[in-house]
Amino acid sequence: MNEKIEKLINDKGLRLDGRKPEELRPIKIEVGVLSNADGSAYIQQGKNKILAAVYGPKELHPKHLALPDRTVLRCRYHMAPFSVQERKSPAPSRREIELSKVIREALEPSLFLEYYPRTAIDIFIEVLQADGGTRCASITAASLALADAGIPMRDLVAACAAGKVDDTIVVDLMDAEDKKGTADVPVALMPNFNAITLLQMDGDLTMKEFEKAFNMALEGCRKIYTLQKEALKAKYLNVKEVEE
Numbered sequence: 267m268n269e270k271i272e273k274l275i276n277d278k279g280l281r282l283d284g285r286k287p288e289e290l291r292p293i294k295i296e297v298g299v300l301s302n303a304d305g306s307a308y309i310q311q312g313k314n315k316i317l318a319a320v321y322g323p324k325e326l327h328p329k330h331l332a333l334p335d336r337t338v339l340r341c342r343y344h345m346a347p348f349s350v351q352e353r354k355s356p357a358p359s360r361r362e363i364e365l366s367k368v369i370r371e372a373l374e375p376s377l378f379l380e381y382y383p384r385t386a387i388d389i390f391i392e393v394l395q396a397d398g399g400t401r402c403a404s405i406t407a408a409s410l411a412l413a414d415a416g417i418p419m420r421d422l423v424a425a426c427a428a429g430k431v432d433d434t435i436v437v438d439l440m441d442a443e444d445k446k447g448t449a450d451v452p453v454a455l456m457p458n459f460n461a462i463t464l465l466q467m468d469g470d471l472t473m474k475e476f477e478k479a480f481n482m483a484l485e486g487c488r489k490i491y492t493l494q495k496e497a498l499k500a501k502y503l504n505v506k507e508v509e510e
């Protein structure tokens with residue numbers, strides 16, 4: 267099933283990109299990168315490059331979809347045709363439709379949807395370059411774009427995956443590890459509430475391995491949460507400096 271073309275973990279216990287099993291890829295986050303959207307964020311996580319933009323709360327079209335007691339949260343996850351090595355069709359694939367739903371459901375618990383009846387909040391996610399773990403990086407960026415749009419939130423949502431490659435449990439899998447590894451467990455967390463908003467598992471793990479992977483992913487989420495808060499603060503410090 268999983269052809270081992272090359273070893274994913276070398277004799278020193280390091281991964282293909284030199285990371286230790288518990289090490290995240292380098293992460294760079296920027297908030298407020300698009301002036302035409304109400305809120306936006308950009309994340310680079312390893313080779314992943316992802317933009318998230320938010321519009322709303324705003325009047326919902328078509329109107330018959332509006333709900334009398336809450337806002338409708340809509341999410342579109344899309345991979346650019348140039349985001350992977352072989353041109354991807356720009357039309358939404360089954361995977362993108364599923365990920366749009368999964369990402370929306372991971373973000374929904376962080377919002378007070380009842381504050382804005384009869385409206386919609388739209389989240390657009392564009393994966394410019396993909397290298398594994400894009401659903402998690404998309405959640406991390408989209409949560410910041412929602413905050414940047416000034417939408418009241420219970421907490422930010424930080425997301426990170428862990429999994430198993432060559433019998434080793436590792437965090438933040440890149441594409442090669444995702445494809446050749448045996449399991450992948452993406453997790454999203456509202457750290458202040460210790461509330462999980464996404465938990466999936468692809469592949470096989472024993473209960474013990476699952477617990478280890480799950481805890482590693484949670485630890486990754488907490489580290490990413492710190493970076494999210496720094497990125498959010500950096501934007502508002504910048505605004506303050508411009509105003510002064």
Ligand code: ADP
Pocket residue numbers: 350351352354361396397398399400401402441444
């Ligand atoms: P995630 O990006 O959340 O890990 P998947 O496990 O479905 O989601 O995808 C893993 C990786 O596979 C993606 O991050 C991307 O690098 C790669 N991938 C996804 N779709 C395609 C595609 N159409 N062509 C080539 N690579 C793809």
